[in-house]
Amino acid sequence: MSDSPQDHGDPDDTTLLARLRTGPSRDDAWRRLAAVSDEFADLPHADGDTCWVQSTRGSDGVVTVGYPEYSARVQRACRSLAEVGAVTPAYPWMRHRPPALPEDGSPPAPADAVRLATTLIRGERFCDGTIGQAADHGTLQAVLASLTDWHRRRTVHRSTSNP
Secondary structure, three states: OOOOHHHHOOOOHHHHHHOOOOOHHHHHHHHHHHHHHHHHHHOOOOOOOEEEEOOEEOOOOOEEOOEEEEOHHHHHHHHHHHHOOOOOOOOOHHHOOOOOOOOOOOOOOHHHHHHHHHHHHHHOOOOOOHHHHHHHHOHHHHHHHHHHHHHHHHHHHHHHHOO
C-alpha cells in the first residue's frame, strides 16, 4: 500500500494550486490580497487585530459565550483568501494536521499556504479565535506572503512569456 498524500485524501500540490482562481477576471482579488499582505508585512502585529468580547450572564441566567472580533485588516485578509480560492473544499482539512511553518521564518510553500488558509478559515467555525491565534503567531501573515509571492512570480512569468 502506497503512503502518498492522495491515499489519505490530501490532494497533491499541483491540484491545490490549480484550484486557485487566477486570470484577468481575478486580478482585483489578487490585488486586494497583495495589499493586505503588504499591510501585514509593514505592521505584522497591530493592537486590535483580535479583541475578545467577554462572556456575560444575563439576569435570567443565560450565558453568552465570549467571542473574538477581528480588525478590518484581518477581515480583509480572510475575505481575500476566500476570493482567490485559497480556502478550498479540495483540501479535507479536518483529516490532517496543518503543515508547519518553515523553521527558518520563510513563508510556507504555496500549496501549504492553501492548506493553512483552508484550515484557519474553516477552523474558525469550530473554534473561536483560530484566526486570531494565527495572526498572533505570524501564520496568517506567512500564508498571505506566500500566496502573494506565488501570484506575483506567476504574473511576471506570464507577462514575460507572452510578449
